[in-house]
Amino acid sequence: MAQATEVQQRYGKTQRTDRWWLEPVALGAGFLIFVIYSTVSGFNVGNWHYEAGPYLSPFFEPLINPSWTPEWFSPAIFILWAPLGFRATCYYYRRMYYRSFFMSPMACAVSEPAKYYTGESKFPFILMNSHRFFLYVALLFIPVLWYGAAKSFWMPGEGLGIGVGSIILVANAFLLMMFTIGCNSLRHIVGGGLNCFSCTNFTRTRRKMWDLVTVANERHKAWAWASLVSVGVSDLYIRLVANGAITDINTWTTF
Amino acid sequence: MPNAHLKVWRGDTGGAYVDYDVEYEEGMVVLDVVHRLQATQAGDLAVRWNCKAGKCGSCSAEINGKPVLQCMTRMETFIPGETITVAPLKTFPLIRDLVTDVSWNYRVAETMPELKLSAPDADGHRRMAQIDIDREQEFRKCIECYICQDVCHVIRDHPENMEKFAGPRFFVQLANVSMHPLDQNPAKATVSHGFGLDYCNITKCCTDVCPEGIHITDNAIIPLKERRVDEYYDPVKALVRKVFGGGDKK
Numbered sequence A: 001m002a003q004a005t006e007v008q009q010r011y012g013k014t015q016r017t018d019r020w021w022l023e024p025v026a027l028g029a030g031f032l033i034f035v036i037y038s039t040v041s042g043f044n045v046g047n048w049h050y051e052a053g054p055y056l057s058p059f060f061e062p063l064i065n066p067s068w069t070p071e072w073f074s075p076a077i078f079i080l081w082a083p084l085g086f087r088a089t090c091y092y093y094r095r096m097y098y099r100s101f102f103m104s105p106m107a108c109a110v111s112e113p114a115k116y117y118t119g120e121s122k123f124p125f126i127l128m129n130s131h132r133f134f135l136y137v138a139l140l141f142i143p144v145l146w147y148g149a150a151k152s153f154w155m156p157g158e159g160l161g162i163g164v165g166s167i168i169l170v171a172n173a174f175l176l177m178m179f180t181i182g183c184n185s186l187r188h189i190v191g192g193g194l195n196c197f198s199c200t201n202f203t204r205t206r207r208k209m210w211d212l213v214t215v216a217n218e219r220h221k222a223w224a225w226a227s228l229v230s231v232g233v234s235d236l237y238i239r240l241v242a243n244g245a246i247t248d249i250n251t252w253t254t255f
Numbered sequence B: 001m002p003n004a005h006l007k008v009w010r011g012d013t014g015g016a017y018v019d020y021d022v023e024y025e026e027g028m029v030v031l032d033v034v035h036r037l038q039a040t041q042a043g044d045l046a047v048r049w050n051c052k053a054g055k056c057g058s059c060s061a062e063i064n065g066k067p068v069l070q071c072m073t074r075m076e077t078f079i080p081g082e083t084i085t086v087a088p089l090k091t092f093p094l095i096r097d098l099v100t101d102v103s104w105n106y107r108v109a110e111t112m113p114e115l116k117l118s119a120p121d122a123d124g125h126r127r128m129a130q131i132d133i134d135r136e137q138e139f140r141k142c143i144e145c146y147i148c149q150d151v152c153h154v155i156r157d158h159p160e161n162m163e164k165f166a167g168p169r170f171f172v173q174l175a176n177v178s179m180h181p182l183d184q185n186p187a188k189a190t191v192s193h194g195f196g197l198d199y200c201n202i203t204k205c206c207t208d209v210c211p212e213g214i215h216i217t218d219n220a221i222i223p224l225k226e227r228r229v230d231e232y233y234d235p236v237k238a239l240v241r242k243v244f245g246g247g248d249k250k
């Protein structure tokens, strides 16, 4: 009897007639733009300001800027490894970049170029199993980002007020929170790992938390993209304001 | 009556695609058109089917390159005049025409752990709470059409992995056992290395094609992967287990 491979080759690469390449190309391009932007901004190329009035770019929140670091060192380096690792090991982002960049596979029922395939069973992809540890760090960032958003309503010397930047930072903190709450590892940790929800009051509570996480999890892809865009836009907006390219509309008089 | 332009695989691996024009009526599905083809022009066309209701999982094929059930693919979904390619499942050995040998799946099924139920209550009954079992009800909808197995690139593009990879349909079954409130299998029996779960790179094609709409990746594979992390890759959990003991079934 014929082997699957022969059949495969005979039938060619794909018989799909729809535009199956559109999604992987579009998502891959969007992701690449973000990676390039965040690298340039994160390393603070050009030494542009990242603080404007009460606003601090989320790439730098919380600001850690000790005196012993060299001149070229960007304080974002202390921060960015965490969201980078979190997103790089995220189950959704894995789906996206395995498709768009590794073509493994680029789309369903489209043959892939690689000769050998071991998936996530070998180095380096076995490291994806570390996702939950990045999650723990990402959870710490939620209050930090809300703190940054709250701070953006308080202009030192002038007091309470509101500006476009404050609204952007609140939206950003919210979107990043929703992305983190929808994490598949969190879904497992809060309740998914249990087999008996009904056993105790505590496990009943964990079931309720699991239900909540599930709601966010069902839209994990949407939260992933929305929060990626929002964090990039927040940084760009604050830098544009800080470097005088645009003026922030706000209720303060000195800024 | 409009004509459908079909391109159907004929013969075994030495075969070829043959073009047919078949009349069809409004409301028909691809399987109806294939049956009419069989009745009017190609009496020896081999096609497997049973229920024509999307419930037996027999009529799986690849239509315009997408793994689907022929009986659930409506003719309205095609542009009139479009060529409709009907191919057999490409991951499994071809027998003839649209029929493939899916027996690899049966062999994998034999390796699946069985439920080991805990002892009944004093009155001889076993009891489960709805909140403990409702998460699994989705898994029972599987009709074993093996479309997810067919689309999975781990074996579709790399048949050598069939030795060590059970495939999405069986990850659904493993999850069903692993999450069962009364199951007594040790965690290792359901999430062990043997089933090739770590070959899956969660690119979600299985979920995309499942005609029963089972969230194979999010609700079966990823939870199993997380249970594997508990077992093998979480030093914190391992330490807790060492100190406090237990940890197999929660």
Ligand code: SF4
Residues within 6 Å of the ligand: B148, B151, B152, B153, B154, B167, B168, B199, B200, B201, B202, B203, B204, B205, B206, B207, B217, B221
């Ligand atoms: S998500 Fe995993 S099991 Fe499903 S098709 Fe993709 S690689 Fe295969």
Ligand code: SF4
Residues within 6 Å of the ligand: B057, B141, B142, B143, B144, B145, B146, B147, B148, B149, B168, B169, B172, B209, B210, B211, B212, B213, B214, B216
């Ligand atoms: S999981 Fe879905 S696609 Fe896979 S065999 Fe079952 S019904 Fe078919």
Ligand code: FES
Residues within 6 Å of the ligand: A086, A090, A091, A092, A093, A131, A135, A179, A180, A182, A183, A184, A185, A186, A220
């Ligand atoms: S799965 Fe996406 S953040 Fe954890």
Ligand code: FES
Residues within 6 Å of the ligand: B049, B050, B051, B052, B053, B054, B055, B056, B057, B058, B059, B060, B069, B070, B071, B072
């Ligand atoms: S004939 Fe039963 S599923 Fe199509």
